[in-house]
Amino acid sequence: MLTVEQSASVDTAVAGRIVPGVACGVAPRACRLRVLCSLLLCWSVCVSSSSAGLLLDEPAVSDGGAPVSEQGRLTQQLRQQSRATGQMIQQVSGVLPEPAATAPVTEYEGQLLTWRCQQHAPGIEVQQSQPEDQPEVAARFRFSAAAVTEPVLLTARIEPSRLHYDFQAALVADANTAGARLALQLLIPGQTDPRTGGPMVVYLPGDALEQAETTQTLRVTVTRKGMESLLRRTRAELNRADIRFQEPLIIGLAVLAESQPGELWMDLGVAEYGPVIVPQQAQLDLIPQPSQSERQAAAGVHVPLDVELGALLLKDQPVVLRLMPDHGESVDWLKRTGVNTVWQDDVQAAARSEELSGAGLAVLATPPHPEFAAGDFGQVVSGLSPLDQLYPHVSGWYLGTRIGQADLPHLLAWSREVRSADRVMQRPHAADLAGVESAASREIDLAGMGRHVVGREDGFGALRNLLVHRLNNSGQMAFPWTWVQAEPSHAQQQWRGEGLQAVVEPEQILQQVYAAISAGYRGIGFWKTRNLESTDAELREASLAIELACLEISLLEPFLARGRREGYLAVRTPEGRGAAGDRGAGSGVMLDLQGQSSGITVAGLDAPRGPDAAVIRGSGATLILATQL
Missing domain, CATH: 3.20.20.80 (Glycosidases)
Structure with missing residues (x-):
């Protein structure tokens, strides 16, 4: 795990050279004026560059702008240079700002995360284990489903991070069917999900498994285009044009899959993600506890x-x-x-x-x-x-x-x-x-x-x-x-x-x-x-x-x-009399218990002249319900 501390340094690069801030603070007046002019010139260049559309690293995402090529690292360097230059101007002119708080940036490599099945249909049987002979596998899931395809959501919490366009994540995965997709779990502060009543959580999709029973590395990257697409999709699904992604937080990884008829197994292995920029404490307090899930919240509403x-x-x-x-x-x-x-x-x-x-x-x-x-x-x-x-x-x-x-x-x-x-x-x-x-x-x-x-x-x-x-x-x-x-x-x-x-x-x-x-x-x-x-x-x-x-x-x-009603059977009384009466016969293929054809139809609104039995066919079984009405 590599940790780097980002802080505003007084020693700032200007026009390809290092200008020591302390030396400038005691330089003669003429030197100070020349340095001040140089800094103002550099600052104006940075501002003009940002206005030209290079600043992609905005905290709020909207879908109104035109697509811009990804230059996240260059943007970050220009922004840091602009901020540091502004601080240098203040220090040279004798105005000393308060020290800025350092923001730790962390890369996490080779992580075995704690996965759980957060969402699945009630008819799906879920088994989770960790193979003892495969230490590189964090979790193994087995899903037993009926003849219906149902969505499955697996999630794992990671160190929370502010969203930025340099964030990437990777996961080693394997399954007996293709299609499982890696995604980032994003928390949107200030937005309530009307489907659950809790904080809004969305998923930024990434790569999907392309081959079955083949170990692959899935990746997901935060991009401006991807965030704009996610915002449009969220607005359309919820029919809410007022939704905004203001300062989203990355709180976890997710795997989106669909259970197939029969059995689905999936192995989730080593994960990597970063750089992590730690949010402020007020933002961390907004993150729901790991024991909560959207289905539990929805059931509570x-x-x-x-x-x-x-x-x-x-x-x-x-x-x-x-x-x-x-x-x-x-x-x-x-x-x-x-x-x-x-x-x-x-x-x-x-x-x-x-x-x-x-x-x-x-x-x-x-x-x-x-x-x-x-x-x-x-x-x-x-x-x-x-x-x-x-x-x-x-x-x-x-x-x-x-x-x-x-x-x-x-x-x-x-x-x-x-x-x-x-x-x-x-x-x-x-x-x-x-x-x-x-x-x-x-x-x-x-x-x-x-x-x-x-x-x-x-x-x-x-x-x-x-x-x-x-x-x-x-x-x-x-x-x-x-x-x-x-x-x-x-x-x-x-x-x-x-x-x-x-x-x-x-x-x-x-x-x-x-x-x-x-x-x-x-x-x-x-x-x-x-x-x-x-x-x-x-x-x-x-x-x-x-x-x-x-x-x-x-x-x-x-x-x-x-079940579906398929017809009626005439029920014979102990005296041996038929119960079809004059309602008409013959439109069914039903047999009575002795094997003789006795299908009857309800042709009018008159009451039946004796007991009969409704034939209701369900999944793999037939119910014969005799009534005396």
């Missing part, structure tokens, strides 16, 4: 909820949506009930959102509303502020219940404005639709479809067939879910007035859940308008029914979360 083709992901795991409106129930009660998502009507209740997300529950909130021109939803009078900064604990947006044809233009315009204001986090949109599934499913990610049937002439079998019909009308473009009645409808409660109110029996709640699952829906919302955490017998009975339904869903979740 909100519970990630995402929709992909055929599945809903909660914390990157496929789940069945179990939703409940929030009426002030305790977090412990909600978790004991088994719901995983809570709809919060008041988006301004930040403390409640933080409490729910801190308990691991996803939060759907009703977003703020923009102001549209009268009668024209295409003209926005007052838009929305960036939602990622205002509501960081929200996992998704709920835009309304029972949205019909008359409210469709407003729903689509509102959703577009919310997406425009939420470009950083891009949280999913949910809405309960009433007959507009086909048009709205292009904009809404979680499409609620269904009807309240408790207390009506329609049975649960007719509800199942209605759900199938509406799912087919939607084009199956959005994630399907439905509300389940946990209490009588508003119209029924109004009709009874002050009289004895009807109740929804636990069996009715469970039958609605079975109908939705049999129809191929992968989300259940338990509709209620009051707090169910009560000692009242009726409310207690409803809450226990919800808890039982969530327990049954969790048991079937491995089949239902990514």
Whole structure:
């Protein structure tokens, strides 16, 4: 390790000669004037050179300037010469400045860094070790992944340094697949990452592995062009034109890779980096502790909820949506009930959102509303502020219940404005639709479809067939879910007035859940308008029914979360009678348990005339769910 102390010396090179500062301090007046003139001339040359575009070593990076060739060392020499010359002028003229603090510059060679896996998908198994027979290998990683390519981030802390255009780093690496890339981990003081809520950390990429199972030396260099490209990319990803790289700090090395289906192994060896210019103590205090990671920070801000083709992901795991409106129930009660998502009507209740997300529950909130021109939803009078900064604990947006044809233009315009204001986090949109599934499913990610049937002439079998019909009308473009009645409808409660109110029996709640699952829906919302955490017998009975339904869903979740309904099987009763009835037969290739063809279709909205079984095919398994609706 080589250490060099940079300090402003009084002995300064002027016009190719060394001018001793002490001698000038006691020289005759004429000599002092001649030296002063020479120094002024040299200083003016330095200033003119810097104005000509040679000074690349700026602490702030912007993307507005034209590309300039790399002359970092020449720039540093000119700048040091200019500063030292200015000090010489002050000393010759009799004005003595205060001594400047020395800035240590260090080169680190042959370092074995401490690496850790900072980011990986939950489905990836990570093993880290250090081979005893290979002391030159700092860390060996093995990643076991499924049939999906996922990003992997490995990081190692180094001695922090102020960013400058002479900084370089190198790492010896080997892997069984090409593509892993070395990068510098940069901390941007004064900037908050809206994705994590913590200090902004970006990665300046360098070389990538070009060949598999071949030891290579990867290098990364700080250049003006690279920093400008990184700034533009960061602004585009976060949709924030006000981001500036003011005095960035180099805090670590990183390896960016992608796990492949099967097994990926990677050896990380000796590293070199420098020159390191030690930051001031105030800057060092901004560096987060090594135990913190972006994923931990993100989890502390909100519970990630995402929709992909055929599945809903909660914390990157496929789940069945179990939703409940929030009426002030305790977090412990909600978790004991088994719901995983809570709809919060008041988006301004930040403390409640933080409490729910801190308990691991996803939060759907009703977003703020923009102001549209009268009668024209295409003209926005007052838009929305960036939602990622205002509501960081929200996992998704709920835009309304029972949205019909008359409210469709407003729903689509509102959703577009919310997406425009939420470009950083891009949280999913949910809405309960009433007959507009086909048009709205292009904009809404979680499409609620269904009807309240408790207390009506329609049975649960007719509800199942209605759900199938509406799912087919939607084009199956959005994630399907439905509300389940946990209490009588508003119209029924109004009709009874002050009289004895009807109740929804636990069996009715469970039958609605079975109908939705049999129809191929992968989300259940338990509709209620009051707090169910009560000692009242009726409310207690409803809450226990919800808890039982969530327990049954969790048991079937491995089949239902990514499963797809492929059809129905007729179930024979003990008397030997078929259950296909007059619904029509023949559109399926399903067989009953005796091997005879018994595929049936749901052709209408009438209730089935007997029991049947939904066939739900998941990844490598098939679930046959028999129901009596």
